[in-house]
Amino acid sequence: MEMFxxxxxxxxxxxxxxxxxxxxxxxxxxxxxxxxxxRRTHDQQNVFYLGDRKSFE
Structure with a gap:
């Protein structure tokens, strides 16, 4: 982690x-x-989605 x-x-x-x-x-x-x-949603409003990882597999 170079930034730190x-x-x-x-x-x-x-x-x-x-x-x-x-x-x-x-x-x-x-x-x-x-x-x-x-995940960040595709809109430009900086909305995030928090969900079960299994639903994306």
């Missing part, structure tokens, strides 16, 4: 980046654990 190896100038920015990294990892783990899929 960049030097961050302030402690608060570091803490925010660390928090967001943990949040993303937790979401990824939950998606895998509950066999879910998260």
């Amino acid at each position: 190896s960049t030097i961050i100038p302030s402690k608060s920015m570091y803490e925010r980046a660390h928090y967001e990294q943990q949040l993303i990892e937790q979401i990824q783990n939950d998606l895998k654990r509950f066999d879910l899929i998260l």
Whole structure:
């Protein structure tokens, strides 16, 4: 993960980046654990679909 190896100038920015990294990892783990899929819909409104992975196979 090269994006997290960049030097961050302030402690608060570091803490925010660390928090967001943990949040993303937790979401990824939950998606895998509950066999879910998260997809963005095709419209331009930034709407996301969260559903059962089996329905896409």
